[in-house]
Structure formats: C-alpha cells, structure tokens
Amino acid sequence: MRLRINTARRRAQESYLRQQRFVNDVSHELRTPLTIIRGYVDLLEACGTSDPEIFKEAVTSIKTSAQNMQNLVESLLFLARADDGDQPLTKVPVDLDELLKRFVEAYRSPRVEISKLTHCRILGDGEFLKKMFAAFVDNAIRYSPPATPVKIELTTVDNFALLQIIDRGIGIAKEDCGKIFDRFYRTDKARTKTEGNETSVGLGLAVAKWIADNHDIEISVKSKPGEGSTFTLKIPTI
Numbered sequence: 001m002r003l004r005i006n007t008a009r010r011r012a013q014e015s016y017l018r019q020q021r022f023v024n025d026v027s028h029e030l031r032t033p034l035t036i037i038r039g040y041v042d043l044l045e046a047c048g049t050s051d052p053e054i055f056k057e058a059v060t061s062i063k064t065s066a067q068n069m070q071n072l073v074e075s076l077l078f079l080a081r082a083d084d085g086d087q088p089l090t091k092v093p094v095d096l097d098e099l100l101k102r103f104v105e106a107y108r109s110p111r112v113e114i115s116k117l118t119h120c121r122i123l124g125d126g127e128f129l130k131k132m133f134a135a136f137v138d139n140a141i142r143y144s145p146p147a148t149p150v151k152i153e154l155t156t157v158d159n160f161a162l163l164q165i166i167d168r169g170i171g172i173a174k175e176d177c178g179k180i181f182d183r184f185y186r187t188d189k190a191r192t193k194t195e196g197n198e199t200s201v202g203l204g205l206a207v208a209k210w211i212a213d214n215h216d217i218e219i220s221v222k223s224k225p226g227e228g229s230t231f232t233l234k235i236p237t238i
C-alpha cells in the first residue's frame with residue numbers, strides 16, 4: 001500500500017516538474033521575439049518613420065519575430081493535439097518519389113536538389129509526410145552555409161525506402177544526436193548560429209519524430225561537427 005502511494009506521489013511530482021519545465025521553455029522562447037518587437041516599436045515611437053532604413057529594419061525584424069511566434073504556437077498546438085490523440089492521419093498508398101518531387105518544387109530553394117530518386121510506394125498521409133520532410137530540409141538549410149547544397153536521395157533496400165537528407169553544415173556532436181528529437185532541445189552551436197534572428201525553437205524534430213513514429217519510420221543520424229549531417233529515414237514500402 002505504502003509502495004503504491006509512493007509511486008503515485010513520485011508520478012505526480014514528475015508530472016508537475018514536466019509541466020513546470022514546459023511553461024519555462026515556452027516562456028523563454030516567447031520572451032526573445034516579444035523583446036525584439038517591443039524594442040523596435042519603442043524605436044519607431046521615438047524616431048518616427050522618417051528614416052527609411054530604420055523603418056525597413058524595424059518592419060523586417062517585427063515580421064520575423066511574429067513569424068517565429070506563429071511557428072512556435074503552431075508546433076505547440078500540433079504536439080498538444082498529438083499528445084491528446086487528436087491528430088488523425090489519413091493513410092493512403094503514396095508514390096513517395098512523386099510526393100518528394102512535388103515537395104521540392106513547392107519548397108522553391110535553389111539549394112535543395114534531388115540527387116537520387118527511386119520509384120517506391122508507401123502507405124502514408126501526404127500532408128503529414130510533407131511536414132516531416134520540411135522539418136529535416138529546413139534544418140539542413142538553416143545549419144549549413146548559404147552556398148552549400150542540400151541533397152535528397154531516395155533509394156530502396158528490401159521492403160524499405162531509404163530517404164536521406166544530406167547537408168554540409170555545422171554538424172551535430174555525438175552526445176547531442178540522441179537528444180535533438182526532444183522538445184525544445186537545441187545544441188549550443190545552433191543557438192549561437194541563430195542568435196538575434198531566432199528562426200529555431202527546437203520543436204521541428206519533435207514534430208517530425210511524431211509523424212515518423214506514426215508511419216513506422218525509423219530515423220537515424222550520422223553527423224560530424226564541421227562537416228555535415230545525414231538524416232536517414234527507413235520507411236516501410238507496400
């Protein structure tokens with residue numbers, strides 16, 4: 001009896017701590033864009049709109065900060081619904097090569113190229129799968145130098161499709177590779193790189209992982225700091 005009470009008490013404590021950490025993380029992530037918006041609004045109030053350069057800088061920064069807050073809220077809503085079991089997937093047979101081609105066309109970045117494309121068919125929800133691709137490709141772009149390409153390769157082995165997203169960016173230290181799928185986790189290098197222009201909040205891979213788990217997709221990461229990263233998705237074919 002005492003054991004059961006202790007276990008219940010420990011669980012309640014853990015849940016409370018998790019909630020507290022979550023509120024801390026969200027508050028922390030919202031504080032930066034809100035401070036930037038407040039700062040530029042104060043500046044515009046003091047200087048007026050007569051200086052076109054200041055005006056342009058203010059509008060750009062306010063827009064980026066608002067976009068970041070919107071991304072944060074959208075990812076939080078996605079994960080909250082996922083936790084509640086309220087994120088219904090509609091799985092149908094999908095030609096993965098076609099879906100990838102359409103995704104890359106819509107992504108509209110000259111840096112993203114498909115270097116191998118093998119025909120294969122999987123069972124999945126196209127919209128969710130595209131959201132998952134976007135998380136990996138956004139990161140590959142964000143964490144690599146502007147001129148370097150991001151390659152996508154689709155091959156097949158046995159009854160699986162292997163989708164690789166390859167970048168030549170800052171890479172990820174070995175000890176971080178297992179943590180990057182945790183909510184709000186960002187490596188120190190990534191924090192420094194995006195400082196002041198925070199386009200990352202550390203939720204993209206948590207969302208991608210949820211989508212992968214719900215499609216029985218295995219994710220693996222190979223990375224070398226300073227050389228780049230390769231994310232491989234092993235997807236069951238039909």
Ligand code: ADP
Pocket residue numbers: 135139140143167169170171172180181185186187188189190191199200201202203204205206229
């Ligand atoms: P974020 O919004 O910060 O990019 P993610 O959940 O997508 O959040 O990624 C978590 C962290 O994993 C990033 O902050 C970064 O430290 C690391 N990361 C993910 N993808 C890459 C990559 N391709 N190259 C280097 N670091 C990466």
